[in-house]
Amino acid sequence: METVRKTHRYFAFDWSWRGIPILAIILVFGMTCYLLGYTFISQKRLQDAALIRLEENLEDRALEVGFFIKERKNDLLELAASDVVEAYFTNKALGMSKEYGLKGSLSQIYKQFQHRSTTNIHGIAGMYVQMLLLDADGETLVGYQGATPFFTQKGARQVIEKTELEPMVQLDRSNPSCLLFTAAVLQQEKVVGYVAGWIPIHAIHRQIFSTGQGSTDKEQEGYADHLILSIENSEWCSDRVLDKTLEDNLQRGLAATVWHDHKDETSKGFGQQTTHLFLNNGEDDKKEYLVIASRLGGMAIRVVQFVE
Amino acid sequence: MKKIWVVLLVVLALAASALAEQNDLEGIRKRGVLRHLGVPYANFVTGTGDGLSVELMQLFAEHLGVKYQFVQTSWADSIADLTGKLVVSVGDDVKVTGTAPIKGDVICNGLTILPWREKVLKFSTPTFPTQVWLVVRTDSGIRPITPSGDIELDIAAVKAVIANKSVLGKLDTCLDPALYSLDAVGAHPLLFDGSLNDIAPAVINGAAETGLLDVPDALVAMGKWPGMTLVVGPISPQQFMAEGFRRDDDSLRLEYNRFFARIKADGTYAKLAKKYYPVVFDYYPEFFTN
Numbered sequence: 001m002e003t004v005r006k007t008h009r010y011f012a013f014d015w016s017w018r019g020i021p022i023l024a025i026i027l028v029f030g031m032t033c034y035l036l037g038y039t040f041i042s043q044k045r046l047q048d049a050a051l052i053r054l055e056e057n058l059e060d061r062a063l064e065v066g067f068f069i070k071e072r073k074n075d076l077l078e079l080a081a082s083d084v085v086e087a088y089f090t091n092k093a094l095g096m097s098k099e100y101g102l103k104g105s106l107s108q109i110y111k112q113f114q115h116r117s118t119t120n121i122h123g124i125a126g127m128y129v130q131m132l133l134l135d136a137d138g139e140t141l142v143g144y145q146g147a148t149p150f151f152t153q154k155g156a157r158q159v160i161e162k163t164e165l166e167p168m169v170q171l172d173r174s175n176p177s178c179l180l181f182t183a184a185v186l187q188q189e190k191v192v193g194y195v196a197g198w199i200p201i202h203a204i205h206r207q208i209f210s211t212g213q214g215s216t217d218k219e220q221e222g223y224a225d226h227l228i229l230s231i232e233n234s235e236w237c238s239d240r241v242l243d244k245t246l247e248d249n250l251q252r253g254l255a256a257t258v259w260h261d262h263k264d265e266t267s268k269g270f271g272q273q274t275t276h277l278f279l280n281n282g283e284d285d286k287k288e289y290l291v292i293a294s295r296l297g298g299m300a301i302r303v304v305q306f307v308e
Numbered sequence: 309m310k311k312i313w314v315v316l317l318v319v320l321a322l323a324a325s326a327l328a329e330q331n332d333l334e335g336i337r338k339r340g341v342l343r344h345l346g347v348p349y350a351n352f353v354t355g356t357g358d359g360l361s362v363e364l365m366q367l368f369a370e371h372l373g374v375k376y377q378f379v380q381t382s383w384a385d386s387i388a389d390l391t392g393k394l395v396v397s398v399g400d401d402v403k404v405t406g407t408a409p410i411k412g413d414v415i416c417n418g419l420t421i422l423p424w425r426e427k428v429l430k431f432s433t434p435t436f437p438t439q440v441w442l443v444v445r446t447d448s449g450i451r452p453i454t455p456s457g458d459i460e461l462d463i464a465a466v467k468a469v470i471a472n473k474s475v476l477g478k479l480d481t482c483l484d485p486a487l488y489s490l491d492a493v494g495a496h497p498l499l500f501d502g503s504l505n506d507i508a509p510a511v512i513n514g515a516a517e518t519g520l521l522d523v524p525d526a527l528v529a530m531g532k533w534p535g536m537t538l539v540v541g542p543i544s545p546q547q548f549m550a551e552g553f554r555r556d557d558d559s560l561r562l563e564y565n566r567f568f569a570r571i572k573a574d575g576t577y578a579k580l581a582k583k584y585y586p587v588v589f590d591y592y593p594e595f596f597t598n
Contacts, residue, residue: 087535090446094538099455100441100462101539103591104530110586111531 068204069179072197073167075116076183080167080195084108085133085185088141089192106142109133113144116197127207129178130198134160136191160194177201333372333559336413342369345381345389345412349504350524351584352418360584361416364435367576368414371567379412383481383504386415387428391554397424397480413560415552418524420482422547430555433565434548436581437592438523440482442466442475442540445512453541466541467493476500476507476516483507483520488543512536522547524585546592 079085088105096102113131121127132143138160158173158180167183178198185193336342344365348355353362362378369376381389388394388408395402400423420438421431444450450473453465471494477485478500485497498516500507508529511519520543521529529537553561571577578596581588588596 083534084531087530090535091538094446095452095454096539097452097455097541100452100541101526101530104527104539105534107527107586108531108534114586 065204068207069169071121072179072181072199073169073183076181076195076197077167079112079116079131079197080183080185082112084112085193085195086187088133089185089187093187106133110142110144113142117144117146121207127199127203128197129200132196133185134194134196136160136193138194141193165191172198179204331410331413331554332557333563336374336560337372339374341375341377342372342414343377343379343412344369345379345386345415346417347381347383347386347504349417350528352416352524359417360436360580361418363580363583364577365414365416367571368564368567372563381412381415383478386417386419387425387552390415390552391428393428395428397484399486400424400427402427413553413557414564418522418549419552420522420547420549422482422487425552428555429552430558430561431550431552432561433568434550434595435568435577436524436549437588437595438482438547438549439542440488440520440522440544440547441526442470442518442543443508443511443521443526443529443537444518444540445514446536446538448517448538450518450538450540452538455541459542459545462542463544466543467495469540470495470518472496473518474498474516476511476519478504478507478520482522482544482547485520488520490543508533508537523591524588527585527588 084105088102088109091102091105096105113128113133117128117131118125126146128144129146130143133141135141158170165184165186167181169179169181172178172180175198178200181197181199183195184191185195342365344362346353346359346361346365351359353359365378366376379389385408389411390413392407392410393404394406394408395404402424415429418436418438419425419431421434425431450469453462453469456462456465467490470490474496475485475490476498477483479486481504483504485491485495485499490497495518500510500515502510504525505528507519507521508525510516512533518540526537526539551561551564553564568577581596
C-alpha cells in the first residue's frame with residue numbers, strides 16, 4: 001500500500017515535471033503558427049489593400065480617359081456648330097464663290113482650328129495634331145496641322161464612312177496610334193460636312209497616366225504601363241499584341257471579370273461600365289496584368305498595369 | 309533792297325533744303341528714330357500695338373539700326389503728315405490746298421497704289437495684293453456672281469447687279485466709288501464718314517444696300533461678323549498695296565525696297581503675312597512665291 005502510494009506520488013510528480021516542456025513546445029508551436037498565420041493574413045490584407053488601391057486608381061484613370069474623350073467630342077461638336085463653320089456653308093449655299101469671299105470664310109475656320117489646336121488641354125498644348133473641315137463627300141476644305149506634319153488621306157475618307165449625327169471617336173485605321181474625333185455639320189437637319197480632329201494616343205497616355213509626384217515612374221500615382229484603345233468587333237486596336245493576349249486569356253478562363261455599373265457623380269452621364277480583369281499569361285509566365293476596361297459607345301478603353 | 313531779298317530767298321531755300329534732308333535716310337539715321345505713320349486698319353495696324361505693317365516697320369527700323377516710333381494718323385491726314393502738303397484728289401489727279409507739319413517718314417498700313425496717290429507719293433515695291441469687292445447683307449436678296457475666269461466679265465456682272473442700288477464707299481481711299489465709275493451703271497454712291505473698319509458693320513446695319521470693301525478688310529469683317537455679309541464679286545481688277553514715301557526721298561525708299569526683297573526672299577515676310585492673313589496665300593499664291 002505504501003509502495004503504491006509512493007509510486008503514485010512519483011508518477012504524479014513525474015508527470016507534472018515532464019509535462020512542462022511538452023506544454024511549452026505546444027505553446028511555442030501554437031504561437032509560431034499564430035504568428036505565421038497572423039503575418040500571412042496581414043501580408044495578404046496588405047496585398048489585397050494595395051491591389052484594391054491600384055484597382056481604384058486605375059479605375060479612376062479609366063474614368064478620366066472616358067471624361068477626356070467626352071470633352072474632346074464636345075470640342076468637335078462646338079466647332080461643327082460654330083458661327084464660322086455655319087457661315088461657310090450658308091455662304092456657299094447662297095452662291096458665294098471661292099474666288100470671291102469663300103476662302104475668307106475658310107480663313108476664319110482655319111483660325112478656329114489653330115486656336116483649338118494650340119490651346120492648352122490639361123496642361124498640354126498641341127494635343128490635336130490635325131484638324132480638318134470636310135464637305136459631305138469627304139473632300140478637305142481647310143485643315144490645320146500641328147508642328148509635326150501629319151496627314152492621312154485614308155483617315156479623312158474614314159470620317160465620312162459613318163454618317164452618325166452624334167460626335168464620334170474611333171481609331172484612325174491608317175494610323176492606329178491616333179484617335180479620330182468627328183462631328184457632323186448640320187444645316188436644316190442635313191449633313192453638309194464634317195469636322196475632324198486627330199489626337200495621338202501617346203499624348204493621352206502621357207497626360208493622364210504620368211502626372212504623379214513620385215520620384216520614379218513606378219512610384220508615380222496613376223502610373224499605368226499601357227493604354228489600349230480598341231473598337232469592339234473591329235480589327236483596329238492601338239496595341240494589337242497585348243490586346244490579343246488579354247482576349248485570349250479571357251477566353252481561356254484565366255481572367256475574372258467583375259462588372260460595375262457606375263452610378264456615382266464622377267461617372268454620371270458617361271454611360272460607362274468598368275470591367276476589372278485579373279489575368280496572367282499562363283503557367284509559363286508569372287507576370288500578371290491588372291486591367292481596367294471602360295466602355296464608351298463602341299470604344300473599349302483598357303488601362304493595363306503589370307503587377308509583379 | 310533787291311539784293312537783300314535775293315539773299316533772304318537763298319537762305320530760306322537753304323534752310324528748307326536742310327530741313328528736308330533731316331527727313332531722308334541720313335537724317336533718320338542721325339535722328340535715330342524711324343517714324344511709322346499708320347492708320348488703324350484691318351490687320352495691318354490693329355490699334356492694339358501690333359499688325360502686319362507694325363511688325364514690318366519694326367523690322368525695317370531694326371534693319372536701319374534706329375528706334376521704331378508709331379505715329380497714328382488718319383486716311384485724311386496721312387499724306388499731309390508725310391509730305392507736308394494738304395491735297396485733295398481730283399479724279400486721277402491731285403490739288404494741293406495748303407501745307408502741314410511733317411510727322412512721319414513712311415506710310416505703312418495697307419495703302420493701295422492709286423494713280424492720284426502716285427502724284428504725291430512714291431510707292432515701294434508692292435507688298436500686298438488686294439482687290440475691291442462688293443458686299444451685301446446676307447439677307448439682302450442679292451446673290452453672288454458666278455466667276456467666269458475673266459476678271460473684266462466678273463466686274464461687269466457685279467456692276468450689273470448694283471444698278472439703282474446704293475453703294476457705300478469712302479472718299480480719298482481705294483474704296484472711293486468715283487474710282488470705279490459706279491455712276492455710269494446707275495448705282496447711287498454714298499460716302500461714309502466713319503473709319504474704313506466700320507463700313508462692313510454700316511452695311512450690316514442697313515446704312516446702304518451694298519458696300520465696297522478691299523480684300524484684307526473683307527477677310528477681317530468675315531471673322532468679326534460671320535454669316536452676316538456676303539461677297540457679291542469684284543468691283544476692281546487686282547490691285548497692290550505698298551508703303552508710301554515722300555517723292556523727294558528716294559534713299560529711304562530704295563533702302564526699304566532692298567530690305568523688303570531680303571525678307572521676302574528669306575521667308576520672313578511670308579511668315580508675317582500668314583500670321584495676320586493666313587488665307588492670303590490661297591488667294592494670291594503667285595505673289596508670295598519667289
